[in-house]
Amino acid sequence: MKQNKFKRNVSDALNNPKLKVAIRRTTDRADAKRATAVKNFPGFDRTREQGQKIKDHVIEYLDYYLAEFERNAIANGSIVHWAKNAEHASQIVVDICHEQGAKKITRSKSMLGEEIGLPAALDREDFERVETDLAEHIIQLAGDPPSHIVWPALHLTREDVVDLFRENHQNPIESTQVVDLVSSARRELRHHFLSADVGITGANFLVADTGQVCTVTNEGNAELTTTPPKVHIVTAGIEKLVPSIAHAMPLLRLLVRSATGADITQYTTFHNGPKRGTDLDGPEHCHIVLVDNGRTNMLKDDMKEMLRCIRCGACMNHCVVYKHIGGHAYGSVYPGPMGAVITPNIDGLNNAFEPVSACTLNGKCQEVCPVNIPLPTLIRAWRKKAWEKKVDTIRNRFLVACFSQLAQRPRLFQFTTNMAILMMKPFSRRGWIRWMPFAGSWTTNRDLLAPQGQSFIQQYQKNRERHEA
Amino acid sequence: MKHKSDELSRSDQHRKDIFADIKKGKPASNEAIKPEQIEREAQALLDNYVQDRPFALSNEPADELVRRITSGVVIGTTIERLDCTSLLPKAVEIFLDKHDLPNSILLQPSAPLTRLSWGDMGLLANLDQENSVSVCMADLGIAETGSVIIHSSETMPVLMNFLSTYQIITVRKSTVLRHLEDYSEIALRLFGPNKSPRNTTLITGASGTTDIEGELVQGAHGPRHVHIICLDDQ
Numbered sequence: 001m002k003q004n005k006f007k008r009n010v011s012d013a014l015n016n017p018k019l020k021v022a023i024r025r026t027t028d029r030a031d032a033k034r035a036t037a038v039k040n041f042p043g044f045d046r047t048r049e050q051g052q053k054i055k056d057h058v059i060e061y062l063d064y065y066l067a068e069f070e071r072n073a074i075a076n077g078s079i080v081h082w083a084k085n086a087e088h089a090s091q092i093v094v095d096i097c098h099e100q101g102a103k104k105i106t107r108s109k110s111m112l113g114e115e116i117g118l119p120a121a122l123d124r125e126d127f128e129r130v131e132t133d134l135a136e137h138i139i140q141l142a143g144d145p146p147s148h149i150v151w152p153a154l155h156l157t158r159e160d161v162v163d164l165f166r167e168n169h170q171n172p173i174e175s176t177q178v179v180d181l182v183s184s185a186r187r188e189l190r191h192h193f194l195s196a197d198v199g200i201t202g203a204n205f206l207v208a209d210t211g212q213v214c215t216v217t218n219e220g221n222a223e224l225t226t227t228p229p230k231v232h233i234v235t236a237g238i239e240k241l242v243p244s245i246a247h248a249m250p251l252l253r254l255l256v257r258s259a260t261g262a263d264i265t266q267y268t269t270f271h272n273g274p275k276r277g278t279d280l281d282g283p284e285h286c287h288i289v290l291v292d293n294g295r296t297n298m299l300k301d302d303m304k305e306m307l308r309c310i311r312c313g314a315c316m317n318h319c320v321v322y323k324h325i326g327g328h329a330y331g332s333v334y335p336g337p338m339g340a341v342i343t344p345n346i347d348g349l350n351n352a353f354e355p356v357s358a359c360t361l362n363g364k365c366q367e368v369c370p371v372n373i374p375l376p377t378l379i380r381a382w383r384k385k386a387w388e389k390k391v392d393t394i395r396n397r398f399l400v401a402c403f404s405q406l407a408q409r410p411r412l413f414q415f416t417t418n419m420a421i422l423m424m425k426p427f428s429r430r431g432w433i434r435w436m437p438f439a440g441s442w443t444t445n446r447d448l449l450a451p452q453g454q455s456f457i458q459q460y461q462k463n464r465e466r467h468e469a
Numbered sequence: 470m471k472h473k474s475d476e477l478s479r480s481d482q483h484r485k486d487i488f489a490d491i492k493k494g495k496p497a498s499n500e501a502i503k504p505e506q507i508e509r510e511a512q513a514l515l516d517n518y519v520q521d522r523p524f525a526l527s528n529e530p531a532d533e534l535v536r537r538i539t540s541g542v543v544i545g546t547t548i549e550r551l552d553c554t555s556l557l558p559k560a561v562e563i564f565l566d567k568h569d570l571p572n573s574i575l576l577q578p579s580a581p582l583t584r585l586s587w588g589d590m591g592l593l594a595n596l597d598q599e600n601s602v603s604v605c606m607a608d609l610g611i612a613e614t615g616s617v618i619i620h621s622s623e624t625m626p627v628l629m630n631f632l633s634t635y636q637i638i639t640v641r642k643s644t645v646l647r648h649l650e651d652y653s654e655i656a657l658r659l660f661g662p663n664k665s666p667r668n669t670t671l672i673t674g675a676s677g678t679t680d681i682e683g684e685l686v687q688g689a690h691g692p693r694h695v696h697i698i699c700l701d702d703q
């Protein structure tokens with residue numbers, strides 16, 4: 001069921017030329033900016049090693065740091081909640097909002113919030129939910145899920161935004177200039193910021209030795225979300241810990257360079273609990289919801305490295321599959337290579353195997369990952385599990401079985417490849433095959449490279465004969 | 470309301486389950502590891518990293534801060550140096566003139582600023598109007614990134630830094646740190662262990678967004694322009 005859906009999503013995406021332009025515009029620019037940022041920071045490679053070590057250290061001692069963080073967050077006046085799964089996590093948030101008699105809730109972008117289905121849970125209870133990150137504001141108006149973890153609205157064009165703002169903003173504007181659109185959103189969101197009852201954020205880092213919650217934004221919407229309302233709620237995955245602020249710094253250097261190509265975001269903020277007695281502003285209450293939702297499963301040896309992920313998005317910006325189909329086709333909160341590895345942990349392999357099988361294993365994602373996650377290895381680990389548990393399609397299993405039979409019989413193997421080359425010849429034009437029987441699933445959306453003469457074995461033998469002669 | 474009591478109290482059970490699941494994945498030998506050893510390992514990570522921070526443009530942190538911002542890498546930000554705090558009102562006036570702004574500001578209610586003589590400059594009570602200007606004093610600066618650091622306190626309302634259109638931030642030369650990590654030590658000295666302000670913000674440039682077709686626009690929700698005034702206090 002789910003598998004057919006992925007195929008349908010992919011073919012819809014590939015048949016949408018506007019989408020491809022939109023995806024390439026953002027991801028290509030992000031690739032280039034990242035490359036420049038890395039070039040301009042000679043310590044990048046060693047910082048990458050450092051980032052990896054810090055994350056591995058935390059994962060190794062996760063229970064120690066969780067307990068330390070909890071202690072210090074409580075000491076600073078926060079209330080800490082724990083949630084094993086998504087439903088419980090969003091229910092805690094919903095309950096706090098009810099308890100506070102909240103009507104309007106502002107939220108600054110958090111992928112974990114999406115993961116636990118928080119937007120939908122709040123909407124079901126009829127709270128007025130206001131997404132404050134500009135991209136999240138746009139997709140909220142469009143009724144779309146995010147299509148990228150850093151640029152959730154990258155699938156929409158300026159014209160789409162013009163229409164959405166004209167339809168939905170209180171004082172719609174005539175202009176179609178980006179700068180005016182941003183001003184319109186600024187006006188629209190400002191009064192929401194100041195009149196919200198609860199503000200919800202995620203966390204980029206949780207600082208164990210101080211109890212601080214770190215968020216990074218370029219817009220400043222996190223601070224505007226956490227300061228005016230009576231209540232600040234944080235939802236965060238349990239892997240977000242760092243031992244201290246000093247340990248967060250190299251990770252910040254990696255995160256921002258890899259995500260947007262800047263050295264640092266405009267606002268890097270450490271929030272810590274409710275307002276102190278003499279403070280001039282700030283919330284009266286602060287709740288922190290720490291969420292597992294599949295993360296402790298990932299502590300197992302073959303998935304552990306995935307817990308290093310700092311959600312920078314570089315792997316999807318550089319992924320050939322993502323670049324063609326965009327985020328929505330994956331049908332899950334996390335798209336691209338990191339999504340292919342994480343989603344089966346959350347939704348189960350049965351429901352999330354197709355993106356795993358769509359990977360080309362070209363290794364680009366690991367190359368750019370700022371914490372050196374071996375994404376191709378982890379994807380292969382899922383494929384192995386899928387094979388063992390018979391999750392993939394019967395057709396795939398049949399083809400793999402055929403191949404393994406062939407591969408064990410050299411003569412038959414050679415005969416078959418030679419035949420295949422012969423068969424392919426009549427369909428090839430200038431080195432490419434546009435159509436061929438039984439190759440439809442390849443050739444509908446792209447051409448197939450035609451064989452360049454003989455098979456490897458034939459060429460090898462010929463060469464050897466020449467040498468021996 | 471209906472779920473309240475059970476969901477919140479079940480949180481305890483969930484806590485237990487999470488810790489149990491973390492333990493499950495670990496070799497038994499890990500049980501014996503003492504907190505001191507974990508702390509030692511964490512410290513060693515920091516000690517081994519010192520030389521890998523981005524290079525400095527200058528030996529003197531405040532100079533580096535100025536150079537970084539003047540080079541244009543910090544979005545929507547300008548910087549000037551001032552020899553003496555008493556010259557600040559004049560510098561603000563010149564800034565307002567230059568940007569064609571009304572002669573009024575919202576001033577951070579902190580003594581080093583309020584005791585200056587502001588002449589006939591209007592002092593705002595809020596930042597509701599378009600093109601409002603705020604003036605505050607940062608606690609620290611960071612040369613590496615061209616940032617200033619602001620702590621919430623009884624004299625620092627956080628919101629004033631996010632509602633104005635033009636933001637003037639003063640920073641004392643002697644408080645500019647070289648690297649991001651240096652803040653960690655200072656914070657410990659300022660606030661002691663596990664006591665930090667409600668809000669600590671590193672501000673590096675104007676509020677901005679690239680969310681529509683990747684085009685950079687300043688003034689997304691907060692300031693469109695940041696002007697840093699580096700005060701020579703030595």
Ligand code: SF4
Pocket residue numbers: 258308309310311312313314315316338365368369370371372373
């Ligand atoms: S897997 Fe690596 S590259 Fe991808 S989002 Fe996570 S940290 Fe970034």
